[in-house]
Amino acid sequence: MSLAxxxxxxxxxxxxxxxxxxxxxxxxLVPWARPIRLGGSGIDELIHFAAWAVLAFLTAGACGRSxxxxxxAALAAxxxxxxxxxxxxxxxxxxxxxxxFDLVADAIGSTVGAAAAAFVAxxxxxxxxxxxxLR
Numbered sequence: 001m002s003l004a005x006x007x008x009x010x011x012x013x014x015x016x017x018x019x020x021x022x023x024x025x026x027x028x029l030v031p032w033a034r035p036i037r038l039g040g041s042g043i044d045e046l047i048h049f050a051a052w053a054v055l056a057f058l059t060a061g062a063c064g065r066s067x068x069x070x071x072x073a074a075l076a077a078x079x080x081x082x083x084x085x086x087x088x089x090x091x092x093x094x095x096x097x098x099x100x101f102d103l104v105a106d107a108i109g110s111t112v113g114a115a116a117a118a119f120v121a122x123x124x125x126x127x128x129x130x131x132x133x134l135r
Contacts, residue, residue: 011064013058014062016062017058028091029087029096031094031095044102045102045105049108052080052083052110053110053113055083055109056077056080056110056112056114056117057076057113059076059114060118061120063075069122069125070118072121073114073117076113076114077114080107080110081110084107084110085103088100
């Protein structure tokens with residue numbers, strides 16, 4: 001499904017990616033009045049891992065049929081790492097602290113999310129081939 005915006009077509013999937021990325025920007029860059037304390041060591045990295053895994057999964061899915069699953073996954077993982085690096089570079093400008101472990105968690109999450117998207121796409125293609133009689 002697509003929307004026409006100023007003569008160009010924008011996929012609903014890409015709108016979802018951009019909306020999710022915007023939410024991440026707000027969550028990661030806005031200096032909250034009272035810091036959110038979520039528990040012990042590693043919780044922040046787990047949140048980064050999960051958030052970036054979802055971002056990469058959505059990004060790879062938005063590539064749709066324009067790229068093969070492995071190409072979409074590679075692009076999504078790379079984009080996730082770059083986005084994570086950008087967030088970490090911008091955080092000190094907003095009064096937040098940048099942490100290398102957050103970037104590592106972003107990179108691992110991006111890779112896992114992109115790989116999961118590739119697997120889902122590959123499984124769907126394989127199942128469609130079986131239904132059509134192709135093996």
